[in-house]
Amino acid sequence: xxxxxxxxxxxxxxxxxxxxxxxxxxxxxxxxxxxxxxxxxxxxxxxxxxxxxxxxxxxxxxxxxxxxxxxxxxxxxxxxxxxxxxxxxxxxxxxxxxxxxxxxxxxxxxxxxxxxxxxxxxxxxxxxxxxxxxxxxxxxxxxxxxx
Amino acid sequence: xxxxxxxxxxxxxxxxxxxxxxxxxxxxxxxxxxxxxxxxxxxxxxxxxxxxxxxxxxxxxxxxxxxxxxxxxxxxxxxxxxxxxxxxxxxxxxxxxxxxxxxxxxxxxxxxxxx
Numbered sequence: 118x119x120x121x122x123x124x125x126x127x128x129x130x131x132x133x134x135x136x137x138x139x140x141x142x143x144x145x146x147x148x149x150x151x152x153x154x155x156x157x158x159x160x161x162x163x164x165x166x167x168x169x170x171x172x173x174x175x176x177x178x179x180x181x182x183x184x185x186x187x188x189x190x191x192x193x194x195x196x197x198x199x200x201x202x203x204x205x206x207x208x209x210x211x212x213x214x215x216x217x218x219x220x221x222x223x224x225x226x227x228x229x230x231x232x233x234x235x236x237x238x239x240x241x242x243x244x245x246x247x248x249x250x251x252x253x254x255x256x257x258x259x260x261x262x263x264x
Numbered sequence: 265x266x267x268x269x270x271x272x273x274x275x276x277x278x279x280x281x282x283x284x285x286x287x288x289x290x291x292x293x294x295x296x297x298x299x300x301x302x303x304x305x306x307x308x309x310x311x312x313x314x315x316x317x318x319x320x321x322x323x324x325x326x327x328x329x330x331x332x333x334x335x336x337x338x339x340x341x342x343x344x345x346x347x348x349x350x351x352x353x354x355x356x357x358x359x360x361x362x363x364x365x366x367x368x369x370x371x372x373x374x375x376x377x378x379x
Contacts, residue, residue: 139323143352146327156308163327164303169343202288224324233304 125185129219130170132178132199135223142167145193147183152186155261161237162191162257168230169195175220176200177250187260190239195253201252202245209235209243239263265289268332268355268371271311275334275359280346284355290331291374295367299324306330313366317341322349322356330354336363340346 126148128141132215154162166182177199184258186194203210208227209231216226223233230236269286272279279286283349295313297348299320302312309330314321317339325333333376335341340358349356359366 120296131302138320143323143326168325169301223318223320224297227298227300229300229304
């Protein structure tokens with residue numbers, strides 16, 4: 118699969134850097150548009166990436182988004198160093214949130230993030246270790262068809 | 265179908281991004297202060313009506329293909345936020361109407377796709 122990669126780039130994201138929140142996701146969206154991907158695929162990848170970026174900024178110390186594109190799929194791996202998630206199943210529940218008041222005032226932290234990432238992905242995996250961090254691995258098929 | 269010009273008239277709005285094409289058409293409005301909901305539920309091409317004026321509104325709008333932002337309640341984004349919107353062609357209209365009043369005025373002119 119490695120030889121099929123047409124594009125790969127890593128994007129660092131700093132925890133608590135609210136002023137730049139969304140910039141990485143906007144850059145990724147523009148890159149995917151420039152690659153000529155289907156508009157719906159670009160939109161789903163942009164939404165999933167933005168939710169993941171916001172999660173790093175809101176909850177982790179630092180993280181990295183790794184975008185790779187092959188002819189058939191967009192893959193986004195998100196790894197952070199942070200407190201991790203104690204109960205992943207609970208965190209995946211729509212509406213469950215540990216966001217602070219400050220995060221909510223910015224319009225985030227409604228407890229939709231992880232569920233929305235999963236909703237926009239064709240394949241989604243999450244692993245987390247308390248005290249170390251969280252890893253997301255998601256894939257979106259470039260033909261825009263849901264399996 | 266309404267144009268941005270028509271929307272501005274309905275809400276007695278002021279255009280904060282002068283290069284906007286006011287003949288741009290729109291048929292859907294999504295009203296929310298919760299960007300999480302915008303990311304989850306808003307249809308592409310919608311007008312985003314909100315009381316938030318921070319840069320995240322503009323970035324959210326860019327990511328989910330918002331046609332324009334209407335800022336309610338007499339609020340105004342600061343110049344940095346307006347400049348970011350201008351740079352990325354995200355129209356912003358400011359109105360003194362409350363969210364309810366603005367939605368009410370617009371909803372009478374939409375026959376479909378309103379929220």
